[in-house]
Amino acid sequence: MTIQPFQLTDGSTQLGVNTPANQTLQTQLLPHGEQHARTYHKVSNRKLRVLMVTPRYFPYMGGVENHVYQVARRLAHAGTDVTVLTTDPSRELQAAEEVAGVKIRRVVAWPAERDYYFAPQISNVIAAGGWDIVHLQSYHTLVAPLTMLAAKRAHIPYVVTFHGGGSSSDFRNHIRGLQQRLLRPLLAHAERLIAVANFEVNYYGSRLHLNSERFVVIPNGCDLPQVNESSNKGEGTLLMSIGRLEQYKGHHRMIAAMPYILAHYPDARLRILGEGPYKSELESQAHSLGLAGRIEIGGISATKRSEMAATVASADLVTLLSNYETHPIAALEALALKRPVLVANTSGLQELAERGLAKAIPLTSTPQEIATAAVQQLR
Template sequence: MHILMVAARCYPFTGGIETHIHEVGPRLVERGHVVDVLTTDPSGELPVEEYLRGIRVQRVPAWPRERDLYVSPGIYTAIRRGVWDLIHFQGYNTFVAPIGLLAAIRGDLPFVLTFHSGGHSSPLRNAVRGTQHALLRPLVARAARLIGVSEFEASFFSARMGVPRERFVVIPNGAAMPAASAGVRVDPHLIISSGRLERYKGHHRAIAAMPELIHRVPDARLHVVGSGPYEGELRRLVATLGLEERVTIATIPGSERQKMADLLASAGLFVLFSEYEAHPVAVMEALSLRRPVLVNDTSGLGELASKGLCRAIARDANPRVLAAAMAEELEAQRVVPDWALPDWDDCAQALSEVYDDVYNDILTSRSRERVPLGGILSWPPETKARRR
């Protein structure tokens, strides 16, 4: 099948959706699919078109450059001009989704949608989420399948958008990371908090807990991994608390998977105090390397804790409580089991099966229509020729 994935961002950017596409795309190609990615480039600095690991990536402009709204009329134009067997929308929370969904519906193109929902640092954006969901519902309801990355996400959007739960399929993100390099050892005093540098991700809570944690565990150190608009605030907090020698903030490019694996494998504890995560790739990566994990008891994080994969702490815990929990985890030096976690091969296979099911449904539906003698069933209609 010829699949188009549509997302606001993809490689070389880092993040949950970016990692998802980077991992499942090539695996779908290995399974015989042709995969294109349509995405945006607000900077205007990336190639308009390139091939990455067997995938054709097309980028169109988006505005504004410094905000995560991704208003991109080029998404609509590209979808209307192209021919694919199926469109897979990756993520719903920018303008890319409604623009692309409208183009698919007007072009009578079948599509599926994975929500990949996340939090946001803007109180205004959070306040209008209900309205956003209501406006998206007529478009989302036209999807051939809806995909949640966790049971929490599927149930949440089923209720929020009034779409029957049976319309949803749950396909978790993968957890695969390269094995740690020879010689990498666990540092029992090192804590890692990884994810985009946004306030809702909760890195500031880990930093705020450090003075109390150092009182309990004198050699404790925190390494925050990521990039994003909240970096300046985090660095100012580090300076205000006098933690320059104990807290480091740096990013690791998404292409340097081995470097990230080695860092995670060396951690005595991984923490993520995010306000909202559907199925966090960062946590799954830490678990795949058998590192103990401490999270907020909320959303998909709480679901992971309920399965015994990590420990959860109340989302309103103050710095003293957080420090006590981190100290307990560091001192326990827990041996994390080799969990049977979902991997990216599982994810790609499940997606391939969804694509096949949708395509077979289309063929079955069209076979009921009267076909002229000598007519050939095809999707999309061949009159929609691709325009380069």
């Protein structure tokens, strides 16, 4: 088995394993590799059929959505038959389409705009699809038990990637204990539990009483097209806070620090790169501080890789002051573009600091303390 580069549709190069896609996936995700997988399926004469299930997918934006997109399109490029199954609470999106070689299926979920929405058709798609393996991406919603239970009943092996050690939902935080008790038997039945950071192994292993040997750590990676940094640098000092627009992401902390940063860098600007339900609150905060002209809020589609790379490359400092993260792709992309990164010392973010890749400050830092840390990295 050799490793060789292959070209992706966007022109970027990745390292791929020169072996059938089904063998690659089995040896990476199942406990005992190809031999163990054969107890379930014989797929040597056809493409491996993989179903990735995620609560949300494009056009919704976020770390999990980007992770699923990047992994799914690479598997498809390597010859795997990949379908992403997701929900559509809005009932306005296409029920089926194909993007980057990956088939997308959307099922209706209700109630809309709630954290506890149901999508019972997930079970039907899993039962009827003839899948070789089901990969559950994110366990924080009711999509998780539906997916695992349906796969178990259909005798389809499944793996789980957790994606995070916290929740932006008050409802989910309130029922966290019940959720963990209900999900533990289904998680214990999974072929493999995938963590993107060591933090997740410790967090879920202790809370769910799962043996660490059930986990495999596969860190996130990133892939951005090359950019000419000098051609993308605008005027002034640009700080960038990246992530979905939700309160737990901590964008409000950077807004609060901006008046103190401006005392040192009068030309400073803040770009909050993301989309989400907290946008109006962030805009109100910026306006109340008289910073509306200094702060830009809005996202870039994860499919527009060149634009994303150019935008991040233009930053003088990238910040992620979230309440929790695991192994954020946004931070990795900034590091790949040689941008200094400032993070909160929480969950998986602290691991980046421990490896010397980012500077960490306490989550409880005051706006003045955040500004001081930012100014130190800008100098």
